Amino acid sequence: MATGAARGDSSPALESIRIPAAANSLAPNLCVVGDGFALSWIERHADKSARFRVALWNGKSFGEARTIATSKQMFANWADIPSVIEAPSGDLYAHWLERISSQTYAYGIRITRSTDRGKTCHPMGWLHKDTSPTEHGFVSFAPDEKHLRAFWLDGRAMAKEGGKMALRTALLTGDKIKDERVLDDDVCTCCPTAAVPSPEGPIVVYRDRSPKQIRDIAFTRRTASGWTPPALIHADNWIFPACPVNGASLAIHGRHFALSRYTAVHNMPQVILRLANGNLNSGQDLVLDAHNPIGRCCTVCTKDASFTVWIGQNKTEAILQLAQVSHAGKKIRRTTLTSIDAGRTSGMPRSVISGNHLWITWTDRDRVQLGRVKITTTSK
Numbered sequence: 001m002a003t004g005a006a007r008g009d010s011s012p013a014l015e016s017i018r019i020p021a022a023a024n025s026l027a028p029n030l031c032v033v034g035d036g037f038a039l040s041w042i043e044r045h046a047d048k049s050a051r052f053r054v055a056l057w058n059g060k061s062f063g064e065a066r067t068i069a070t071s072k073q074m075f076a077n078w079a080d081i082p083s084v085i086e087a088p089s090g091d092l093y094a095h096w097l098e099r100i101s102s103q104t105y106a107y108g109i110r111i112t113r114s115t116d117r118g119k120t121c122h123p124m125g126w127l128h129k130d131t132s133p134t135e136h137g138f139v140s141f142a143p144d145e146k147h148l149r150a151f152w153l154d155g156r157a158m159a160k161e162g163g164k165m166a167l168r169t170a171l172l173t174g175d176k177i178k179d180e181r182v183l184d185d186d187v188c189t190c191c192p193t194a195a196v197p198s199p200e201g202p203i204v205v206y207r208d209r210s211p212k213q214i215r216d217i218a219f220t221r222r223t224a225s226g227w228t229p230p231a232l233i234h235a236d237n238w239i240f241p242a243c244p245v246n247g248a249s250l251a252i253h254g255r256h257f258a259l260s261r262y263t264a265v266h267n268m269p270q271v272i273l274r275l276a277n278g279n280l281n282s283g284q285d286l287v288l289d290a291h292n293p294i295g296r297c298c299t300v301c302t303k304d305a306s307f308t309v310w311i312g313q314n315k316t317e318a319i320l321q322l323a324q325v326s327h328a329g330k331k332i333r334r335t336t337l338t339s340i341d342a343g344r345t346s347g348m349p350r351s352v353i354s355g356n357h358l359w360i361t362w363t364d365r366d367r368v369q370l371g372r373v374k375i376t377t378t379s380k
Contacts, residue, residue: 013373014320014337014338014371014372014373015373017370017371019039019062019368019369021039021065021367022043023366023367024043024045025042025044025363026042026044026076026077026078026347026363026366027076027078027081027347027363028041028081028347028350028361028362028363028370029081029350029361030351030352031086031352032086032354033056033084033086033092033117034086034090035058035059036056036057036058037056037352037354037359038054038056038084038086038092038118039054039055039057039062039361040053040068040083042074042076042096044076048072049070049072050074050076051070052069052070052074052082052096053068054084054094054118057354057359059355066119068094068096068112068121069110069121074096074099075098075137078344078346078348078363079190079192079348080097080137080138080192081348083095085141085148087143087147087148087172088143088148089147091113091114092113092114093113094111094112094114095109095110095112095139096109097110097137098110100131101133105134105135105155106132106133106135108127108128108131108136109126109152110127111124111125111126111150111172111177112124124175125177127139127150127152127170127177128154128168128170128180132156134158135154135158135165135190136152136154136155136156137152138153138192138193138247139152139193140195141195142196142202144171144201144202144222147171147173148172148173149169149195150169150172151169151206152169152193153167153168153187153189153190153193154166154168154182155189164186164187165186165188165189166182166186167184167193167204167206168180168181168183169181181227183220183230184230186209187208187209187218188206188207188208188244189209189243190243191207191244191245192348193206193247194247194250195250196250196251197252198221198257200223201221201222202221202222203219203221203222204219204221205219205233205248205250205259206218206219206247206248207243207247207248208232213239213241214237214239215238215239215240216234216263217232217233217248217259217263218231218232218233219231219280231281233248233259233261233274234274236263237265238263238264238265244262244264246262246295246296248260248261249298249308251299251300253302253327255277256275256303256327257280257283258274258306258308259274259299260272260273260274260298260310261297262293262296262297268290269290269292269294269295271288271289271295271310271312272285272286272287272288273306273308273325275306284329288310288325289310289312291312291314292312292313293311293321294310295310296310296346297310298348298350300352300353302353304326304327305324305325305326306324306327307323307324307351307353307358307375308323308325309321309322309349309351309360310349312336314336317339317342318339318341318342318346319338319340320338320349320362321334321336321337322334322335322337322358322373323335324375335373338371341364345363345366346362347362347363349361349362357372357373357375358373358375
């Protein structure tokens, strides 16, 4: 392990961790698994094939990296990243994107299930019933009682002129996929979704789209009486003519929600943190960064505080930033972790909390990176 110095305040440095990802790797993701976590990524090869791989951290080191899928049809890109997720049963599910046809943006979502912690994977086919040559992606998962619920952006209606991107959901139960349905029939086409369980039921956040091209963050949740109508987190009224590829991130602990979002109303970029207790569309908004941030937020939380990472900018370069905020809204620290590429090659930073560290992954110089920061908690 090597330690790199952090920039900014006097907070602990970002410690670089050796990982089994090879060169020419991208699309990293993190997920808590048991007492550790899973790091997943894609490796590209000279024969134009791609491998989707995962390694489990056991608290001290990574186990052997395992290959979930290998394909020349894998749709590997910087924004729409694959994932590994642990279901309430302890099974591991994984998703990645595969091309449906030779058209540039014709791809779907493949699902596998593992009952032995990733040693073997059992293909479940497409997540969605539709296999039209359109876009299906930006998947997020959340536990739903004893099962796992998936959410994704589905472009099947866009096969016809004037068709819209929709938000869809389905339930994964064992090796079956059921209860596929539309939750919102007109959403932004390529912003990541995020989902968490809540005491009332799973909740998903996504970037909505109005006929006037207003692209604000919305949510819906499943309750005992069904899915709630889509509602805005806040009416930022950001008018943007295309998809910004900048979604929201959502975390929960008990009834404490922490949601980070990027917006650029009047061409003034901001990263904003919403803190709420029970109801996402009410609560406290805190501006974490108003100095021309790039965004791509990821937020996780403990019983005391939230931790948000995003890509910001100073006068000379793009930087990976971290903010720790108590659930009461007190800004505990803000740290510049490292410099980072401002373009697509840095990917979508992702983070988890495991042990007494915040773990963060991103892409740098065509290779996946992993670092950790020791965290402190507060009840104030």
